[in-house]
Amino acid sequence: MTSKKSQKSLVELRINGETIEVAFAPHKTLLEVLREDLALTGTKHGCELGECGTCAVLVDGLPVLSCLVLGLEAEGREVTTIEGMATAAGLHPLQDAFADLGAAQCGYCSPAFLLVAKELLEVNPSPNRDEIREALSGNLCRCTGYIKIYEAVELAAARMRGEAVEPATESIYGFEV
Amino acid sequence: MNTIGKPISRVDGKLKVTGSARYSAEFDMPGLCYAVLVQSTIPAGRIAGMDDSLARKAAGVLAVLTPENAQRLPGAEKRLSLLQDNQVYYNGQPVAVVVAEKLEEAHHAASLIKIRYSVSAPKLDFVAGFPSSHPGNHNGEPGDMSWGDVDGALKDSDIKIDQVYTTPIHHHNPMEPHAAIAQWNGDELTVHESAQDISGHRAKLAKLFGVQESNVRLICLFVGGGFGCKGPLWSHVPLAAMAARQVNRPVKIVLERPQMFGPVGARPRTHQRLTVGATREGKLTAIRHEVHAHTSVIEDYLESSAFPTRVMYGCPNVSTIHRIVDLNLGTPTYTRAPGVATGTYALEVAMDELAYKLNMDPLQLRLLNYTENDPQTKLPFTGKHLRDCYTRAAERFGWSNRTREPRSMRDGSQLIGWGVATETYPANRRPASALVRFKPDGRVLVATGTHEIGNGIYTIMIQTAADALNVSPDLIDAQLGDTALPPAPITAGSMTVASVTPAIQTAAERVRTRLLQMAVADSGSPVHDASVDEVDFKDGLIFRKLSPNRSEKLGDFIARNGGQPIEGIAHVEPDETLKQKFASHSFGAVFAEVSVDPDLGPTRVRRVTAVYDVGKVLNEKTARSQFIGGIVWGIGLALHEDSHMDARTGRIVNENLADYHVPVNADIGEIDVSAIDIADTHLNPLGARGIGEIGITGTAAAVANAIYHATGKRIRDLPITPQKLIA
Amino acid sequence: MIPRSFEYSAPGTLDEAVALLQKLGSDAKILSGGQSLIPMMKLRLASPPHIVDINRIPGLDYITEKDGFLRIGALVRESDLERSELVRSRFPILVDTTSVIADPLVRNQATVCGNLAHGDPANDHPATMLALGAIVVAVGPRGERDVPVENFFPALFTTALEADEILREIKIPIPPPSTGGAYLKLERKVGDYATAGVAVQITLNNSGACTAAAGIGLTNVGFTPIKAVKAEAFVKGKQLDQAAVKQASEIAAGESHPVDDIRGPADYKRDLVRVLTARAIVRALERVKGGV
Secondary structure, eight states: OOEEEOSOEEEEEEETTEEEEEEEOTTOBHHHIIIIISOOTTSOOSOSSSSSOTTEEEETTEEEEGGGSBGGGGTTSEEEOGGGTSBTTBSOHHHHHHHHHTOOSSOSSHHHHHHHHHHHHHHOSSOOHHHHHHHTTTOOOSSSOSHHHHHHHHHHHHHHTTOOOOOOOOOSOGGGO | OOOTTSOOOOTTHHHHHTTOSOOTTOOOOTTOEEEEEEEOSSSSEEEEEEEOHHHHHSTTEEEEEOTTTSOOOTTOOTTSOOSSSSEEOSTTOEEEEEEESSHHHHHHHHTTOEEEEEEOOOOOOTGGGGGGOBOOEETTEESOEEESOHHHHHHHOSEEEEEEEEEOBBOOOOSSOOEEEEEEETTEEEEEEOOSOHHHHHHHHHHHHTOOGGGEEEEOSOOSOOTTTTSSOOTHHHHHHHHHHHHTSOEEEEOOGGGGSSTTOOBOOEEEEEEEEEOTTOOEEEEEEEEEEEEOSSOOOOOOTTGGGGTSSOOSOEEEEEEEEEOSSOOOOOOSSTTHHHHHHHHHHHHHHHHHHHTOOHHHHHHHTOOSBOTTTOOBBSOOOHHHHHHHHHHHHTGGGOOOSTTOEEETTEEEEEEEEEEEEEOOOOOEEEEEEEOTTSOEEEEOBOOOSSSOHHHHHHHHHHHHHTOOGGGEEEEOSBTTSOBOOOSOTTOHHHHHHHHHHHHHHHHHHHHHHHHHHOTTSTTTTSOGGGEEEETTEEEESSOTTSEEEHHHHHHHTTTOOEEEEEEEOOOTTHHHHOBOEEEEEEEEEEEEOTTTOOEEEEEEEEEEEOBOOSOHHHHHHHHHHHHHHHHHHHHTOOBOBOTTTOOBTTOSTTTSOOOOGGGEEEEEEEEOOOOOTTTOTTOBOOOTTGGGTTHHHHHHHHHHHHHSOOOOBSSOOHHHHHO | OOOOOOEEEEOSSHHHHHHHHHHHGGGEEEESSOTTHHHHHHTTSOOOSEEEEGGGOTTOOOEEEETTEEEEETTOBHHHHHHOHHHHHHOHHHHHHHHTSSOHHHHTTOBHHHHHHTOOTTOSHHHHHHHHTOEEEEEETTEEEEEEGGGTOOBTTBOSOOTTOEEEEEEEEOOOSSEEEEEEEEESSTTOOEEEEEEEEEEBOTTSBBOTTOEEEEESSSSSOEEOHHHHHHHTTOBOOHHHHHHHHHHHHHHOOOOOBTTBOHHHHHHHHHHHHHHHHHHHHHHHTTOO
């Protein structure tokens, strides 16, 4: 069946497990629908051209760039944003690890990194450093230099596997050890 | 309480990982509408005509601001493009603003505006501008400074290096684009802005609009990265305020990524000639560092690349010279380690060239010319442990296993190279104010108008107050990013911690003393009639030192005393006489290993080891992040970042993140950072010198030197791209 | 950054989609992955009045082997290729190719067929499909037709598709035994378009010589994707020893037509084609022998 839309019309979106009705013009991407129409500002606006990864959300479980997906394309699909990452039980282990280790520095790129990493750990619970690098290679961070982000993903993965791990004792006086 | 120096987790971590940290574009308010910039498409000339009739008629449009109709501002200045006249000084200059109900409507209407230009011949040729270049200064420091007899010493030098090093235009590209929401209430202006200097922006906005500073309030709770570009006030912010006044509603403006390549600053292009003389034994006899850098035609900005040459090595004859070339480009500005990042690249590559000419280990050459005093003034440093940095970094890196000859190290088909460089950054400190408040609920508030830009300052504020008050960090809240709070300096120049923490300490002392004075005077208090020296406050309890059981909770005390908070406010100025007694700089040593594909040219930085002397490290977690982040910027400077200007139109061709290459995670190998943790208490009571910028300094040179070691090719023009290595 | 407004249709069948295209002609643009189209629309390099979103059409996301061909449907995403066991085991060259396209986020949405239909010489699949001798299946109001990939790219950003046709499927001949292929690309950094890229597919006969099936495709060194026919002709019947590889790669470099741009000067890119061709041939030969 063909659906046809030119003006604003009411669209049903599934976002973070809830059904939301929202009206928006067809030429808006999911990013603007989330940020401007739904005030879900946890999804960040970075380059709008698919070059920085900052706007990543999960659509049907897969990370995609919300700036390169029309809002209308998301109709009937399950969208997960950072606002839906924590559950009633608390933060996702990745969120805990990012916060604990300081992998979120200025924090602007963090929501996207977290969602991409979440999907990675769902398909690969024990990624090595190269696999983490590869999975996160579409996300830019201008602050951390990436290393802390890898460390946080590794820590969260270990915790999710049920391993009793503590964050490595952080020291910048390495030569004293 | 002793939390300083501990790896305390960021207090704002949870907000950031849940998407709840609110950045400046993320505030909603009734009536909020959207503004979009229209930018010039010529580099120089004037607007001959503008047809905005279609835009005005477009759906949702509330206003179109043009040079024709825009409000005339009492305090307008040439450096900002606020539609006060028809002049065009650079490509990408704001020339109109469209305001509409919806973002997409503003965007569409902006595309309907037709502009006719009368084009003038632009100044875009950097090198051709050298003859008409002019001197300048940087933060009040003169661009030219010399000592000794450089010409004479060069003539008598056994060994001489004379080379030109060039660096391209860079754009900061924080992940969060510039954004502002402006709202007027009568003559009162409130602006949510992604800014590194809310106090400075408030003062400038007040002047522009001819209102009292107290009528302007800037708010910025989180900055999504800045690296310098959010330091100065740029045109889009007053333009949003002008639009808000015109439509009498709050107006939001968010720059698009391509708009980040022009009207909001850049690291200027540099051309640096270094002439270095030395004895056959390797003692430096003379250094001349002549810098040309560009600025705009509307404002002078000096990239102070030769400044590090004034402090780095013991040398009796030094000349540092800067000349500015005016071009029809957007005004450049501070970019992470302004001057020092580009200058250490040139100086430290020249040192490597000298080492090869002397047939000497490059680390040995640096140790041979080590200076314990500021080479120009002969003043001692407030603290300098660079020798330890060299030794420890060399050991961690394994430098002694290096073979000297270029192209002598391989891994399979890959050429391997190791390089070293020295890092430095001046220790800065400015006046700052803070308040510490005991609240009726027993909690403590620490507040100052500084900025959380990823530097972890929320956390460091709490650590500082916790230690000063003997209160657990859990009981303390921090507030910042609001000009309604006591003012703090610009968050730049690696000086936030050094400036803000002394103010917090003093405010904490004051509120503590005040509390204890009130307590001993209060007949209902268990410490009544004791002297202030006999009582103490710790972990939320007021008690007698000799009988700690006689105590009272802070909240109970406040409740009994009228329920009003107790507050200490402090304004603290740095000791200006310090400069007469000491020089104050951070230093570090950085080593890099690269691999180069000899047939295709790409360089990979496999590992970097750096050891820093930055005084006391206040928080290991946030510090390590800052160092690593800085090093990654250094890698970008060495290998990737390069804004290409179209020579005819003055437009940046690669004005997007696909073609402007910031390092991605796959570019980054292992990075090992450590610090020599010796407090520098001459500078401030905590002994911290700031850490945000030193990581980028030296790194580009270490990588460039490693590439030379790998390939035998000395590339003196950054970035070192594959084609430069293959050519 | 927002595209110009447009009408949006999401047909539920291919027939509906074709009927729409027939009605709208060049006013319509097909949206599949949208990872190239939407940026172009945002930059106003394309402003189609009508978007026909084919993502709601069921049954187009297949990767199957049938009648001697590997068949890739119009809605197969790049990341589906990476995940497909069939592709991983039989066509490592496709895994080479897809894994260097943009980044994982783009690959979750971008389609393989779209990578061809966009007609961009900087895209990676065209060179690989040229090397593999693939066939494009186009469906339109006049029914289906097969277009060999070598005829699919007549000019810059132009394909052999008519305005009312949809690229429904890519067919790749199942290679005979003793076949190996590889795609190599030099990019300035991860996620970038190729500075240059080379795809090589080689089949050896019983005596170890290269058969006529050899394919060599070049990425982003001309106005269209380039089939290096002279280099292909040269390797035919040859034992690919070091000297032959060297000569073939020099011939391939001679067939490239790069221009100076932000990714480097033309001479440099021509030299890259030479180095990459040699390396791709060597990798393909390794794969003939069962290497990965």
